[in-house]
Amino acid sequence: MMQPDPLDLSVLHSFRRCSPLVHCMTNDVVPAFTANILLALGASPAMVTEPDEAEQFAGIADALLINVGTLTALQAQAMCRGIDGALAAGTPWVLDPVAVGGLTFRSDFCQHIIKLKPTAIRGNASEIIALAGLSRGGRGVDSTDSAASALPAAQQLAQQTGAIVVVTGEVDYVTDGLRTRTVAGGSILLTRVVGTGCALSAVVAACCALPGDRLDNIAAGCGFMKHAGLLAAQQSQGLGSFAVGLLDALSALGESA
Numbered sequence: 001m002m003q004p005d006p007l008d009l010s011v012l013h014s015f016r017r018c019s020p021l022v023h024c025m026t027n028d029v030v031p032a033f034t035a036n037i038l039l040a041l042g043a044s045p046a047m048v049t050e051p052d053e054a055e056q057f058a059g060i061a062d063a064l065l066i067n068v069g070t071l072t073a074l075q076a077q078a079m080c081r082g083i084d085g086a087l088a089a090g091t092p093w094v095l096d097p098v099a100v101g102g103l104t105f106r107s108d109f110c111q112h113i114i115k116l117k118p119t120a121i122r123g124n125a126s127e128i129i130a131l132a133g134l135s136r137g138g139r140g141v142d143s144t145d146s147a148a149s150a151l152p153a154a155q156q157l158a159q160q161t162g163a164i165v166v167v168t169g170e171v172d173y174v175t176d177g178l179r180t181r182t183v184a185g186g187s188i189l190l191t192r193v194v195g196t197g198c199a200l201s202a203v204v205a206a207c208c209a210l211p212g213d214r215l216d217n218i219a220a221g222c223g224f225m226k227h228a229g230l231l232a233a234q235q236s237q238g239l240g241s242f243a244v245g246l247l248d249a250l251s252a253l254g255e256s257a
Contacts, residue, residue, distance in 0.1 A: 025047075067096040
């Protein structure tokens with residue numbers, strides 16, 4: 001198990017040079033925040049949700065994010081079309097299985113689409129354990145398990161699906177089933193602002209589109225968020241200034257290095 005550099009400047013420079021176009025099919029709570037996080041890091045966000053357009057645009061984008069946080073039947077249809085378009089074009093796609101396990105509709109949907117070979121899966125510990133079929137999930141969107149306890153489930157899920165699996169928590173674990181990277185740092189405030197995890201999933205999607213070792217690229221993306229979260233927390237006066245400070249810190253990453 002390896003711990004990558006806290007701030008991998010080579011991946012950061014690649015990220016900004018490539019400026020991945022990320023097609024975010026995400027929940028209704030977080031689109032603007034997710035878009036701003038991607039823009040702050042140097043990626044390009046797009047939120048295309050109409051089913052016919054979703055399939056077409058997934059073939060144009062550099063990566064696709066599927067986030068089931070506010071899943072409806074119509075959204076599920078559009079997401080399946082988006083995945084179809086991504087698969088046809090060879091576009092990497094990422095699943096964020098928000099609150100999977102406790103609710104039947106989203107759980108069944110996620111179990112269906114993980115058969116479609118996601119490039120990566122990013123969730124909290126309870127979501128990953130539930131998606132692997134080892135528990136019923138956490139407390140809504142909140143994890144009731146530690147990230148370390150979910151690592152065996154993440155490794156199993158990675159081996160079953162072929163995806164790189166990211167378990168986020170106080171320490172993030174990034175695994176392809178054989179290799180594992182750990183990413184420490186960050187701030188507790190990252191768990192107290194709505195949308196930080198969802199935005200991280202979009203960053204993971206962007207990192208899937210970069211050249212080089214995908215496992216290391218994704219681990220670096222997790223490091224970007226943790227490093228920026230720590231910087232923002234050190235300067236914030238509360239949750240409102242922290243959220244703004246997170247965007248500022250992401251946009252300034254690497255400037256003093």
